[in-house]
Amino acid sequence: xxxxxxxxxxxxxxxxxxxxxxxxxxxxxxxxxxxxxxxxxxxxxxxxxxxxxxxxxxxxxxxxxxxxxxxxxxxxxxxxxxxxxxxxxxxxxxxxxxxxxxxxxxxxxxxxxxxxxxxxxxxxxxxxxxxxxxxxxxxxxxxxxxxxxxxxxxxxxxxxxxxxxxxxxxxxxxxxxxxxxxxxxxxxxxxxxxxxxxxxxxxxxxxxxxxxxx
Numbered sequence: 001x002x003x004x005x006x007x008x009x010x011x012x013x014x015x016x017x018x019x020x021x022x023x024x025x026x027x028x029x030x031x032x033x034x035x036x037x038x039x040x041x042x043x044x045x046x047x048x049x050x051x052x053x054x055x056x057x058x059x060x061x062x063x064x065x066x067x068x069x070x071x072x073x074x075x076x077x078x079x080x081x082x083x084x085x086x087x088x089x090x091x092x093x094x095x096x097x098x099x100x101x102x103x104x105x106x107x108x109x110x111x112x113x114x115x116x117x118x119x120x121x122x123x124x125x126x127x128x129x130x131x132x133x134x135x136x137x138x139x140x141x142x143x144x145x146x147x148x149x150x151x152x153x154x155x156x157x158x159x160x161x162x163x164x165x166x167x168x169x170x171x172x173x174x175x176x177x178x179x180x181x182x183x184x185x186x187x188x189x190x191x192x193x194x195x196x197x198x199x200x201x202x203x204x205x206x207x208x209x210x211x212x213x214x
Contacts, residue, residue, distance in 0.1 A: 017033035089182070119142055
């Protein structure tokens with residue numbers, strides 16, 4: 001207890017939200033924080049619907065589709081090479097998903113984001129930047145609902161596209177337990193500094209879905 005108290009004294013307190021919900025439930029097990037219903041930029045968690053849209057439109061054939069690195073050196077060394085869809089989502093390669101979005105195009109992107117619908121479904125601020133602290137916004141409540149539909153193949157995409165995205169979201173698996181997730185952070189353009197962690201853990205057909213916003 002003294003150690004915890006000391007830690008609380010030095011940790012900067014931040015607004016946010018944490019939601020934990022059993023798969024199939026209508027109400028969360030936990031829903032704490034001040035921002036659970038507030039929409040903010042999805043940042044790199046948009047790579048989840050971006051992957052679905054790329055697959056559904058045929059811009060990328062599958063998780064092994066390679067996009068060539070443009071040779072521009074970026075802040076993270078692991079981005080500076082060719083990537084597949086599977087490797088790009090693992091290390092959150094921004095340029096890969098920007099190129100994917102450009103190939104999908106403005107009209108198709110807007111149509112499919114609206115069909116989900118994903119948050120406020122506003123892609124108006126630029127085809128390769130709208131999720132990076134700009135026009136599209138989503139709340140933690142909506143993130144959980146979106147992930148639950150993806151988990152159950154209930155989104156307006158083919159079963160194949162949803163299965164591939166579920167597979168590339170696996171971060172760790174041990175026996176019957178699998179953890180699927182994605183992080184994201186913004187702190188530029190019109191976005192207030194914030195970070196996401198979303199996903200779900202599955203065991204023997206049962207799941208717990210979560211979303212954290214800080």
